[in-house]
Amino acid sequence: MKNSTFCLVTAIVVIVFFGAAMLAVTNDYFFFAGYVVLQYIVLATAWNILGGYTGYINFGTAGFFAIGAYAAVVLHKLWGPPIPVLILVGGVLSGLVGLGMGMLTLRLRGVFFAIGTLALAIVVQTFVTNWDFVGGSRGVYIIRPATAPLLGNYIHYLFLVMLVLAGFSIALARCIEHSTLGFGLAAVRDDELAAEAAGVPTLKLKLISTALSGALMGMAGAPLPYYVTYLDPTSGFNLAYAVNSIAMPLIGGMTSWVGPLLGAIFLGTIQQTATVTISSSLNLLIVGVLLVLAVVIAPDGIIGLWRPRRRRAQEPL
Amino acid sequence: MSETLLQVRGLAKHFGGFVALDDIELDIKEGERVGLIGPNGSGKSTLVNCLSGALKHDSGSVRFDGMPLDGLPAYQRTRLGLARSFQLPKPFRSLTVVQNLHVPLLFTAKHRAGAHLTSAQIDARCEELLHVVALEGKAQARPRDLTQIEMRKLELARAMAAAPKLLIADEVMAGLSHSEIDDILALLVKLNQSGVTVILIEHIMRAVMSFSQRLVCLVAGKKIADGKPQEVVLNPDVERAYLGE
Numbered sequence: 001m002k003n004s005t006f007c008l009v010t011a012i013v014v015i016v017f018f019g020a021a022m023l024a025v026t027n028d029y030f031f032f033a034g035y036v037v038l039q040y041i042v043l044a045t046a047w048n049i050l051g052g053y054t055g056y057i058n059f060g061t062a063g064f065f066a067i068g069a070y071a072a073v074v075l076h077k078l079w080g081p082p083i084p085v086l087i088l089v090g091g092v093l094s095g096l097v098g099l100g101m102g103m104l105t106l107r108l109r110g111v112f113f114a115i116g117t118l119a120l121a122i123v124v125q126t127f128v129t130n131w132d133f134v135g136g137s138r139g140v141y142i143i144r145p146a147t148a149p150l151l152g153n154y155i156h157y158l159f160l161v162m163l164v165l166a167g168f169s170i171a172l173a174r175c176i177e178h179s180t181l182g183f184g185l186a187a188v189r190d191d192e193l194a195a196e197a198a199g200v201p202t203l204k205l206k207l208i209s210t211a212l213s214g215a216l217m218g219m220a221g222a223p224l225p226y227y228v229t230y231l232d233p234t235s236g237f238n239l240a241y242a243v244n245s246i247a248m249p250l251i252g253g254m255t256s257w258v259g260p261l262l263g264a265i266f267l268g269t270i271q272q273t274a275t276v277t278i279s280s281s282l283n284l285l286i287v288g289v290l291l292v293l294a295v296v297i298a299p300d301g302i303i304g305l306w307r308p309r310r311r312r313a314q315e316p317l
Numbered sequence: 318m319s320e321t322l323l324q325v326r327g328l329a330k331h332f333g334g335f336v337a338l339d340d341i342e343l344d345i346k347e348g349e350r351v352g353l354i355g356p357n358g359s360g361k362s363t364l365v366n367c368l369s370g371a372l373k374h375d376s377g378s379v380r381f382d383g384m385p386l387d388g389l390p391a392y393q394r395t396r397l398g399l400a401r402s403f404q405l406p407k408p409f410r411s412l413t414v415v416q417n418l419h420v421p422l423l424f425t426a427k428h429r430a431g432a433h434l435t436s437a438q439i440d441a442r443c444e445e446l447l448h449v450v451a452l453e454g455k456a457q458a459r460p461r462d463l464t465q466i467e468m469r470k471l472e473l474a475r476a477m478a479a480a481p482k483l484l485i486a487d488e489v490m491a492g493l494s495h496s497e498i499d500d501i502l503a504l505l506v507k508l509n510q511s512g513v514t515v516i517l518i519e520h521i522m523r524a525v526m527s528f529s530q531r532l533v534c535l536v537a538g539k540k541i542a543d544g545k546p547q548e549v550v551l552n553p554d555v556e557r558a559y560l561g562e
Contacts, residue, residue: 180423180424183412183419183420183423183424184420184423184424186409186416186420187409187412189411190408190409190410190411191408191409193371193391193407194403194408194409194475195392195420196370196371196391196392196395197369197371197392197400197401197403197476198395198420198421198424198425198478198479199395199396199420199421199424199425200392200420201390201392201393202392203390255411
């Protein structure tokens with residue numbers, strides 16, 4: 001399928017899904033919980049652009065996510081623009097931070113890069129915790145408008161925004177996969193020396209990858225203040241974001257856009273269900289157990305489970 | 318004769334206190350087939366790495382096709398037409414064989430002035446390259462399913478896909494059988510006849526001697542001989558380096 005066709009199909013799926021949800025679901029809680037799952041689709045897809053396609057493990061998801069969220073807080077206090085503007089600004093800002101982080105840390109490989117990203121998240125968190133304008137460690141209340149544009153109901157509107165963002169990030173990931181950039185990133189992931197020798201500008205591609213990945217994470221974070229209405233550093237920079245955005249592509253599969261999508265839906269839904277039915281503090285325990293199971297049963301992720309069979313069928317006898 | 322393609326002047330590289338390359342002078346003319354020999358640890362691979370940009374040399378200069386290469390990153394040198402293969406094959410393991418060739422075609426051949434390849438041209442070029450190295454049947458295979466010689470051939474094909482003016486083949490024949498060596502040799506000679514200058518780094522003397530028009534010998538980071546293959550192997554310094562006193 002061509003990339004343009006894929007984008008069109010994604011757009012149709014987004015519209016149909018939203019229409020169906022509006023018609024079939026009467027309980028607002030579905031949208032409330034669905035928002036979180038969709039947010040994780042964006043985060044997992046974003047993480048996978050750097051982690052899966054390029055082979056650089058990022059522990060700093062929460063940092064990028066919170067940059068988007070706090071950019072929205074600042075804008076809200078200054079001017080109060082509509083959410084799409086917040087998303088745009090949050091995306092640009094965290095994309096730039098991603099670019100800067102890339103310049104500083106991409107010479108590091110493997111575990112050193114991972115530690116660098118973790119450090120970045122901590123630096124940003126310390127900065128925000130000490131910044132009074134956005135509430136510091138006390139946190140900040142966001143009073144959202146009584147009615148939302150387009151739909152009236154605010155949670156429906158937020159759900160739609162995040163659904164569109166999820167569709168956008170999946171389309172972006174798939175376009176990258178099936179492009180020259182995707183080939184280059186795969187070459188970087190497999191062997192950087194060989195990639196350079198084949199004419200691939202590895203540093204440039206890695207920077208593009210960190211910037212795109214960071215931007216998507218920031219975009220996912222921008223609507224957060226309106227969703228939670230009270231934002232403090234511990235929730236904005238929650239470790240769960242980093243852990244989940246790594247676990248979801250790992251469980252789903254890292255080689256294609258399908259993996260993070262499946263992982264996020266699977267893990268996100270289980271977590272949301274467990275939150276209501278069992279206990280809200282059980283989430284990370286579930287992630288841990290599922291990660292162990294995934295490593296044992298499906299080391300290449302959920303998509304890896306059916307891949308080998310198809311590959312065998314393709315091979316000539 | 319033809320022009321100088323690669324000009325190395327006073328090239329030096331050390332790792333800490335260890336001198337890997339010491340004041341190397343080397344001229345390679347266009348269309349030449351040069352063999353580079355030397356005992357293990359004599360600096361052959363370090364020289365390749367310095368020429369291709371994988372390592373930064375400490376002093377001296379390298380000019381390629383009239384352009385100074387000093388400080389240029391490896392990918393730009395490849396785009397200028399200086400390609401290399403690796404001693405230990407480094408395929409892109411998650412890509413199929415044909416996709417492995419796509420990478421240099423998309424990133425190198427496509428970027429060269431005048432050559433704007435369409436995707437149909439890229440596919441045709443891949444097919445041609447696979448045919449040259451006799452890997453047509455393996456186009457959709459993954460590198461892990463290849464044999465050792467197929468891996469070497471893929472490595473060569475990938476270097477050739479960048480449409481180089483100069484190909485540095487770093488020990489492409491180590492560990493191969495007699496007939497497999499002949500296969501690769503024939504491939505390199507054919508490539509040379511199509512106008513590509515080739516530097517062959519090799520331990521297998523039979524291969525080097527039959528391939529090279531000129532032989533360069535490195536010992537302990539110094540160039541100790543450079544000339545006709547028959548003369549170089551009879552050079553007393555070279556004999557001493559290989560066989561001892």
